[in-house]
Amino acid sequence: MFDINNKLKFIKENNLYREIRYLSMPQDKVTIIDGRRVLLMSSNNYLGLCNHHKVKQAAIDAIKEYGLGSGGSRLTTGSYDLHKKLEKKIAKFKGCEAALIFNTGYMANVGVISAICNEDYYIFSDELNHASIIDGCRLSKGKVIVYKHNDIKDLEDKVKAINPKKGIIVTDSVFSMDGDIANIPEIIRIGKENNLLTMVDEAHATGVIGNNGKGSSEYFSCDVDITVGTLSKAIGSEGGFVCGNKEIIDYLKNKARSFIFSTALSPAVINGAIASFDVLKNDNSLVRKLQSNVSYLCKGLRNIGFDINSESPIIPIIIGEEDKAVEFSNRLLEEGIYIPAIRYPTVKKGKARLRMTVMATHSYEDIDFVIQKINEIKKYIKL
CATH class of the missing domain: 3.90.1150.10 (Aspartate Aminotransferase, domain 1)
Structure with a gap:
């Protein structure tokens, strides 16, 4: 018992x-x-946007126009024009072709990794990655190789020792408990040299690092294959997202279970996030x-x-x-x-x-x- x-x-x-x-x-x-x-002195509301007057007003306006709940999953009745508008804003902000909204950053990591990877994949994961990445790796049933925290030599040695036919390198951008920043340029280099996908979780980087808060792509002037993030930290709303090329996003719409089987985020939080990105864009x-x-x-x-x-x-x-x-x-x-x-x-x-x-x-x-x-x-x- x-x-x-x-x-x-x-x-x-x-x-x-x-x-x-x-x-x-x-x-x-x-x-x-x-x-x-x-x-x-412990909030993830880094920019104070969840209490910003423009963000709150946007949520109020959405409730007046659309009501409170979304009423269904995104693939049935739950997709609103606001969802499409926010996804376009996220993609533009992150410099990607397309984006897809999830209900949380946790669900984004779980959904993306388990949809893309299977038993044939090797997943190279930083030892201090967030729990959502770890759980996504487990659900995927891929072969998980954990490398020492932010240790590029250890990562490269393990990639070369295995020489996988299919694989992905997954890391946080800004690590949630230590606050340090991953060496994204070197991770990209290793990925390209070994024909591996690269995936970065920007949960604590979006709105935080880079001259305009655009995250590691702006901070390092480089791009990864898949960018995951959240709307519930510096953006001051709720939800998660993934950015990439149009083919990856289209695939995830059809295969990511945490996207397919969840009721969509309400119009209020979506419109609030839209207002937050507008604030960042203009100032x-x-x-x-x-x-x-x-x-x-x-x-x-x-x-x-x-x-x-x-x-x-x-x-x-x-x-x-x-x-x-x-x-x-x-x-x-x-x-x-x-x-x-x-x-x-x-x-x-x-x-x-x-x-x-x-x-x-x-x-x-x-x-x-x-x-x-x-x-x-x-x-x-x-x-």
Whole structure:
């Protein structure tokens, strides 16, 4: 029998128990969590667009015109003219021929990998790839080869040792727990030299890196075969997407099960995402402010003794032990700052951390306050 009580006891005794915290204000720099007003330093709403007046108004307008729900899957009754409009905007923003919307970034990764790969494929996957990539690899039944994190030599050695007839290299662009950026140009080179497809998940790169927030293609001035992303982070809405050539997108419409068998996203969130891309197209000041805040926060953390340097808004403070990470997070919450403790199995055992993120809406004064409190608390935690 599945002994739930003992398993829960084990989770709690090892400081791995998780509780859901509830927000009662918009996802902005200041919010209310469980009745407490806090400075939010952990949101994926990097540009603050989910509370942007133009984005909210676009969602309201869509509800007035189309109603709330979509009413069906995309291949039956659920496709609206707004879906087509957003897909064209995404493709143009990413510099691809075509795009396809999924309900979440998770479903995009699962659907794309399992549709393209089968038992004949070798999938070369970074060891720190997101869970959605890992699950997509498993569902595909392809032969998964995990290479060391962001280690181009290890990837190339493993590709050459196998010399597959069919294969794909899959990686995050900006890694969700460490915030570092994959070496996309070298991955593309290895893919081309060995006749492998390349696929990059831009979930934490879209709206974040590159002069205009267009992601790794702009940051590195290069392109991969398949780009996956999300609308629920910097874009401030909900959903996922995949970009590529027209043949790949047409194939996925007919084969990606997570696309085919899901009710379509509602017109409201689709129109909100359209408005977000319009904001980015017309003004990159939010992207510039985000990137400035990243630099300012990293510099401040280095000044108080943390060896931190990041070009993305994901800035982890490695604590190590799970109990210390939880204590650090709780003390910050008492000071009015919310940064959750990230623990196993999200990260490796002994690598518990505070996963801090910064938004374009934070001021330098906000960041100074956070740095001050972290510096005070770390003296008690004894890192």
